[in-house]
Amino acid sequence: DARVTQTPRHKVTEMGQEVTMRCQPILGHNTVFWYRQTMMQGLELLAYFRNRAPLDDSGMPKDRFSAEMPDATLATLKIQPSEPRDSAVYFCASGLVRSAGDQETQYFGPGTRLLVL
């Protein structure tokens, strides 16, 4: 049963600390998305990658957030320094695009619940 995995599931940290969230996409998927969900804003796209290349990170605060894909099996989202307003649930999703114009179904991980004190 292939699924997206995320670690850690929960993270409590203090303001100013670095936070790293990890995602393992479904094996064979070539597109990875990072989303943030809050009560106020709902679900927002932060960044996404295709074939490990960043395609769009316009939803991400560039001064403190960074997203990378060191290899096809790992995506990371880092916040440095973290702030209380970053408290949210961060979701990773993956999908497969086979050809130009293809629209993939996104499979979501269980999320990382982040609390910054």
Added chain:
Amino acid sequence: KQEVTQIPAALSVPEGENLVLNCSFTDSAIYNLQWFRQDPGKGLTSLLLIQSSQREQTSGRLNASLDKSSGRSTLYIAASQPGDSATYLCAVRGREGGSEKLVFGKGTKLTVNP
């Protein structure tokens, strides 16, 4: 900028009732529309995907319709069950700033009472 609105924000119904969840979007230039289900503390599960050229999709007791010109979609759930209790999110896929994005509504929290 695409905006997606879901009404109502919360809905409580008795078991067995048929119900409709609503979704509206401001920009009709979409590739597709998806309905997702989110259980508490969990990620999202895709329920139905309607391409922009389609009018509806069905899966079991679920039926989703799309009226692209008016910017509306509905998710119809027949014979609701307590296990249907979850938050249902609508998302549209369009092109913004040169890339394709899913834009989500804030969801409708459904409670089906036994």
